[in-house]
Amino acid sequence: MSFPWARQYEPKVAFMRYLDEKLPLPRLVYNATGAGYPVPRNLSYMWNFGSLAGFCLVLQIVTGIVLAMHYAPNGDIAFASTEHIMRDVNWGWLLRYAHANGASLFFVAIYLHIFRGFFYGSYKAPREMVWLLGVVIFLLLMATAFMGYVLPWGQMSFWASKVITGLFGAIPLVGEPLQIWLLGGYAPDNATLNRFFSLHYLLPFVIVGVVILHIWALHIPGSSNPTGVEVKGESDTVPFHPYYTAKDGFGLGVFLILYCVLTFFLPNALGHPDNYIPANPMATPAHIVPEWYFWPFYAILRAFTIDFILPAKLWGVLAMFSSILVWFFLPWLDKSPVRSGHFRPLFRKFFWFGLIPAMAVLFYCGGAPAEEPYVMLSQVATAYYFLHFLVILPLVSWFERPEPLPFSITEAVLGSDKKAVLQ
Amino acid sequence: MIRAIAILVGLGFTAAVVWAFGWGAAAVISQGYMVEPTAEHEFHQHPKAVSFSTDGPFGKWDLQQLQRGYQVYKEVCSACHSLEYVAFRDLVQLGYNEAEVKAAAAEWTVPSLDPVTGENTTRPGVPTDYFPSPHANAVMLAAAGNPPDLSLMTKARHDGSAYVYSLLTGYADQAGYKNEDGEVLLEEFPDAKTPTGLYFNPYFATLNFGMPPPLVVDGQVTYADGTEATIDQMAKDVSAFLIWTAEPTLVKQRQTGWWVLGFLIFATVLAWLAKKQVWAPVTPKRRKD
Amino acid sequence: MAATTGNAHPDALGPEGQPGEEGVRRRDFINIAAVATAGVGGAAMLVPLISQMAPSKDVLAQSTTELDISGIEPGMAIKAMFRKQPVFVRNLTTAEIDAAQAVPLGDLRDPQTLRERTKEGHGNILVTMGVCTHLGCVPLGTVEGENRGDFGGYFCPCHGSHYDTAGRVRKGPAPTNLEVPDYVFTNDTTIVIGQEAA
Numbered sequence A: 001m002s003f004p005w006a007r008q009y010e011p012k013v014a015f016m017r018y019l020d021e022k023l024p025l026p027r028l029v030y031n032a033t034g035a036g037y038p039v040p041r042n043l044s045y046m047w048n049f050g051s052l053a054g055f056c057l058v059l060q061i062v063t064g065i066v067l068a069m070h071y072a073p074n075g076d077i078a079f080a081s082t083e084h085i086m087r088d089v090n091w092g093w094l095l096r097y098a099h100a101n102g103a104s105l106f107f108v109a110i111y112l113h114i115f116r117g118f119f120y121g122s123y124k125a126p127r128e129m130v131w132l133l134g135v136v137i138f139l140l141l142m143a144t145a146f147m148g149y150v151l152p153w154g155q156m157s158f159w160a161s162k163v164i165t166g167l168f169g170a171i172p173l174v175g176e177p178l179q180i181w182l183l184g185g186y187a188p189d190n191a192t193l194n195r196f197f198s199l200h201y202l203l204p205f206v207i208v209g210v211v212i213l214h215i216w217a218l219h220i221p222g223s224s225n226p227t228g229v230e231v232k233g234e235s236d237t238v239p240f241h242p243y244y245t246a247k248d249g250f251g252l253g254v255f256l257i258l259y260c261v262l263t264f265f266l267p268n269a270l271g272h273p274d275n276y277i278p279a280n281p282m283a284t285p286a287h288i289v290p291e292w293y294f295w296p297f298y299a300i301l302r303a304f305t306i307d308f309i310l311p312a313k314l315w316g317v318l319a320m321f322s323s324i325l326v327w328f329f330l331p332w333l334d335k336s337p338v339r340s341g342h343f344r345p346l347f348r349k350f351f352w353f354g355l356i357p358a359m360a361v362l363f364y365c366g367g368a369p370a371e372e373p374y375v376m377l378s379q380v381a382t383a384y385y386f387l388h389f390l391v392i393l394p395l396v397s398w399f400e401r402p403e404p405l406p407f408s409i410t411e412a413v414l415g416s417d418k419k420a421v422l423q
Numbered sequence B: 001m002i003r004a005i006a007i008l009v010g011l012g013f014t015a016a017v018v019w020a021f022g023w024g025a026a027a028v029i030s031q032g033y034m035v036e037p038t039a040e041h042e043f044h045q046h047p048k049a050v051s052f053s054t055d056g057p058f059g060k061w062d063l064q065q066l067q068r069g070y071q072v073y074k075e076v077c078s079a080c081h082s083l084e085y086v087a088f089r090d091l092v093q094l095g096y097n098e099a100e101v102k103a104a105a106a107e108w109t110v111p112s113l114d115p116v117t118g119e120n121t122t123r124p125g126v127p128t129d130y131f132p133s134p135h136a137n138a139v140m141l142a143a144a145g146n147p148p149d150l151s152l153m154t155k156a157r158h159d160g161s162a163y164v165y166s167l168l169t170g171y172a173d174q175a176g177y178k179n180e181d182g183e184v185l186l187e188e189f190p191d192a193k194t195p196t197g198l199y200f201n202p203y204f205a206t207l208n209f210g211m212p213p214p215l216v217v218d219g220q221v222t223y224a225d226g227t228e229a230t231i232d233q234m235a236k237d238v239s240a241f242l243i244w245t246a247e248p249t250l251v252k253q254r255q256t257g258w259w260v261l262g263f264l265i266f267a268t269v270l271a272w273l274a275k276k277q278v279w280a281p282v283t284p285k286r287r288k289d
Numbered sequence C: 001m002a003a004t005t006g007n008a009h010p011d012a013l014g015p016e017g018q019p020g021e022e023g024v025r026r027r028d029f030i031n032i033a034a035v036a037t038a039g040v041g042g043a044a045m046l047v048p049l050i051s052q053m054a055p056s057k058d059v060l061a062q063s064t065t066e067l068d069i070s071g072i073e074p075g076m077a078i079k080a081m082f083r084k085q086p087v088f089v090r091n092l093t094t095a096e097i098d099a100a101q102a103v104p105l106g107d108l109r110d111p112q113t114l115r116e117r118t119k120e121g122h123g124n125i126l127v128t129m130g131v132c133t134h135l136g137c138v139p140l141g142t143v144e145g146e147n148r149g150d151f152g153g154y155f156c157p158c159h160g161s162h163y164d165t166a167g168r169v170r171k172g173p174a175p176t177n178l179e180v181p182d183y184v185f186t187n188d189t190t191i192v193i194g195q196e197a198a
Helices: A014-022 A025-033 A049-068 A078-087 A092-120 A128-150 A155-168 A175-183 A190-219 A240-265 A292-303 A312-333 A345-366 A374-399 A409-414 B002-031 B039-043 B063-075 B088-094 B098-106 B138-143 B160-169 B231-246 B250-282 C021-051 C094-102
Strands: A038-040 A237-239 B109-113 B120-124 C065-068 C077-082 C085-091 C125-129 C152-156 C161-164 C169-171 C183-187 C190-193
Touching (some): A092 A128, A240 C021, A292 A374, A312 A374, B063 B088, B063 B231, B088 B098
Antiparallel strands (some): C077 C085
């Protein structure tokens, strides 16, 4: 898709003309990320996180492949092979810490990317498919990260795998056989570790495929923008290259500075010390917690403590999965014709004073011990979370009176648009 | 239609979690406390404040201290604790030369097989060997009380280096022991009395520790460099040694980090200027007032 | 933060435009500098990625193989392992030593005397790698009854290289003699391969 004023690909170099004729890859790149792709001129830095997430994907794949040259996915030697990487492999310490902290940074980018989507209504028509594919990517990312954390076969690796595979046992009727099938045994052991390694290596490439679909689906309508008003004319856009290549480049620099501080100076700050203890099926750690990026969902899982028609454990599992599944339905839950939160006063209030604090509480409580007051706090936050998406958003989109929109992006940026016609 | 189902599902989850909240709140109100006060909760001590040469982003190894710490490990700790991820050849990082490393390795005996009869035997270590475990197998380890391997101890505990130091210097007499609030442990929690076979140490999570105090007297080790071996000094030195065993590349990480950070800041400044320059044609001009 | 949101006011910040040729060159410079710096960064990232495939510290650590050679009778050889590769240790008979010393150096593709390939005082013990210098097969000749080639030493069946009693190549495609590794005699019946002579 492109707008009628999009620049056409005109190769000047003979070799590029030849290549483009045989395999139109140069044309594809030009039209997707080059000067041939018009993008709204008013994108804020909140639009950087897609490309940053893409960078993280490449980074994780590259560091992951080289780590796999030294890692041994067998229960008896996995922990030792990780220490071999840290101590003996040339630059091994850097590759390991880059990969571990790269995962954290990937989730930082992804959460900011998703919350941009929440606030600016990026999930609304005509971009529903982009959104659905994005939620699929997020689920795949969570699976990949979970399996990756199991691989060092430390105490947290083992017990996290025990808890998460144990959740499947909560499913009525088929739960236990399903759990045994997933584990390849009765508890996480060598069979589990080996298959997690295989799948952890595979899924990132599946993610690459879905990301390509995600970007393709986006390029049909083109990017949205902070006003939520669709592109109307040439003055609303700038070509992706060099405008957004430059802006993404700068954003990447800032992002990498943060990444560098973590990887080189605070490499274990986001990790858990217990994972430096080799896995011991006979001794449970005092507090089992997943990595920080799973904390909100862990808090939701642990919030359901009392049976209520259904067993509490089943509620927890259903709620944890539903908390992400509701995102699939957003385009149909939030029916407001106004996209951007900038022009939706009631929506904004619930976003900043409801959803964001609830997520903050869920993040914090997910990493805390399963004691009071954290349990009660997670319960309140969980209640709000489900109310927000399933009750508040539909009702707000019904009752809200939005603020007047600018005629066009050009008007929003320059103050007036010569093409604007008095309504 | 979707919205109707959504509202029902949302109310369903909310009802279940509010129900749980109600019971939890009722329990807290009737008990009168959030978390049950236990001996561990009231009397456990966080690690002492202690500094090491490797602290901070500009930290450096103190090779003399590491050598002293190695001596403490060898003469005191190795009786019970293995160091399985460290090889003798790694000792070259402590400032020993190749001949000294060979000699250091030869001071240890490692398990071996007789090349003719195939019987289990021992032989002196060579640099490529790893530090041998004092226990022949897992059963003997359990019989000895499961003393953990120390290679990664300072990374496997929160604030690990301070924790190890505090543990080694923190053994106290339980009788009359008070916490900061002045509460006497055995008066508040008589059940927390240290069972026989365990040792009271408030820096340990459950207060009663399986390891008897390993550093009992000043001068327990005679340092090769002549430093006075007080208990405090030995504890500091072996803690520093364990920082090295856990993360031998620590200083190198930070040194590389400064270079990378410097380059990235430079590159980001350039990227910022380039971005502003690229965007200049479409950035609305500041109106001159 | 750049103020490029939809609500940007006309007063929004922006640098002065710089028209004219001078300005164009200045403009390009910063872009080129930024891209070049990014390129340097990208190239630097390759260093650890490539270096990690080189042998790790544990592999590089000097490893040695200690052998008891007292059981090797004259005329016999053993095949042992050194750094995961075969090594041949042969106890040469007097006839074999004489045959080796009789060969004129000019006849040899890779001229070396037997004395150069053995240790002082142990001229009958020949230690060589069991790796053909052509393409790496393991030559025959250590086991009783194996083909020892036309020169009574070792024979490589892969492409027909013949080595003599001193392990020197005499015929066939191999370019150099069987490699003599570093080794020392710690006593008359024990050698340590991989240890350099003091």
